[in-house]
Amino acid sequence: MATALMTAPIEISWIDRLRAGGPDGQAAVADLHALLLKAARFEVGRRVAQLPHLRGDDQEDLAQQAADDALMAVLGKLDEFRGESRFTTWAYKFALLEAAVKVRRRAWQGREIPLEDEAWRALSDAGASAGRGAEDAEMFTALGEEIERLGPRQREVLVAVALNGVPIDVIAERLGSTRSALYKNLHDARRNLREALAERGLRVGTGREEA
Amino acid sequence: MSRDEIFTRVFGPAGPELTCERCFDELDRYVELVLADEAADARIPGMRAHLEGCPACAEDFRSLRDLVTREGG
Numbered sequence: 530m531a532t533a534l535m536t537a538p539i540e541i542s543w544i545d546r547l548r549a550g551g552p553d554g555q556a557a558v559a560d561l562h563a564l565l566l567k568a569a570r571f572e573v574g575r576r577v578a579q580l581p582h583l584r585g586d587d588q589e590d591l592a593q594q595a596a597d598d599a600l601m602a603v604l605g606k607l608d609e610f611r612g613e614s615r616f617t618t619w620a621y622k623f624a625l626l627e628a629a630v631k632v633r634r635r636a637w638q639g640r641e642i643p644l645e646d647e648a649w650r651a652l653s654d655a656g657a658s659a660g661r662g663a664e665d666a667e668m669f670t671a672l673g674e675e676i677e678r679l680g681p682r683q684r685e686v687l688v689a690v691a692l693n694g695v696p697i698d699v700i701a702e703r704l705g706s707t708r709s710a711l712y713k714n715l716h717d718a719r720r721n722l723r724e725a726l727a728e729r730g731l732r733v734g735t736g737r738e739e740a
Numbered sequence: 741m742s743r744d745e746i747f748t749r750v751f752g753p754a755g756p757e758l759t760c761e762r763c764f765d766e767l768d769r770y771v772e773l774v775l776a777d778e779a780a781d782a783r784i785p786g787m788r789a790h791l792e793g794c795p796a797c798a799e800d801f802r803s804l805r806d807l808v809t810r811e812g813g
Contacts, residue, residue, distance in 0.1 A: 571807050614768035618808055622767050625803045629796075665743065672750065690795070691749040697796045709760040712794055719752040719793075733751050 543616040544607060562600050564617060565624040569595035572628035579636040591635065595628035602627070633696040642703065643693040668731055675725040683718035686711050691719075748792075757789035763797045771804045 546557035569592040577588060602623045610619055676684060689695040690711075697708050697715075704711070723733050741749075758766070766784050773780035781788045791798045 568807055571810070572803055575803065575806075614772045617811070618768040618772055618804070621807055622764065622800070622804050625807065626764070626800055629800060629803065633796075687750070691752075692746070694795075697794070708796060712760045716752070716757070716793070719750070723751060733747070 544610065547604070547607060558600070558604070561603065561620065562596060564620060565599045565603070566592060566596035568621045568624035569593075569599065569628040572625045573632060576629070576632040576636075579632060583635070591631050592628060595631050596624055598627045599624035630698045633698050634702055637696065637699040642689055642695055642700070668726070671726055671729055671731055672722065675722050678725070679718050679721060683714050683721065686714040687718040687722075690715055752793035753789035755789045756786050757793055758784075758786040760790075760794060760797055763787065763790050763794070764800070767797075767801060767804060771801065771808055774805060775808060 543557070543561075546553060547561065548554065549557060570589075572595070573588050573592045577583070580588070583591075599620075603620050606623075610616065676687065679687065686697075686700060689700050690697050697711050700706075701708050701711050726733050766787060770780050770784050770787050773783060791801050
């Protein structure tokens, strides 16, 4: 892996070319679009299993839309490129994000978000089958009660994302919010649950971590 | 879902973590540090915890890592 110092001339070249204007600038924008399209196709390709009903033409359309949107994002943020990574790595992430969000939303188009009841069933089933004795049963019961005590938004996001596996970008679209704002709700819900269970004297841990 | 999987999903990471916005800002640098084996977690504290807690950002990380690897690092 090259360091930022070693790749600096290439990075400056990309930025200078994109800002050049005229035919040279247009050629640089076309090169950037090709780079972003490659990344978008990569992302759509690795997620195609989530979209079994999508035809090849539709997959290509999705990749093209993602590349177009990423191009606008990258060109609008050129001043924010700090040269701490390669320009290409920095640019790729915009195309991957656009493609991933589009695929997730397409995969959930027309589908209802699973009801909270289904999450409670998963919780109780797991509690029943855990086979680790009274301590786990107490934990699952307390967890269910404390989840019910969360505020509606925190509970909704926690259940959808953490228990039902709904992509946070899909929830964000349905609620007219953003990934970052909803993750803050999820983070706060997790903290509240940890604190509430600790107050009950229950130890929260998965084997990897403890609170 | 297993007991541990439920607990991991519900309680998330124990330590301090970045926000999704900061995660995206640092993602390219983090991926290159990971691929170069250059103490990525020490240089960008809170990143690993966030990737453990946020499924969407974790997928974005894996995609960028794999694309950069495929394109020659």
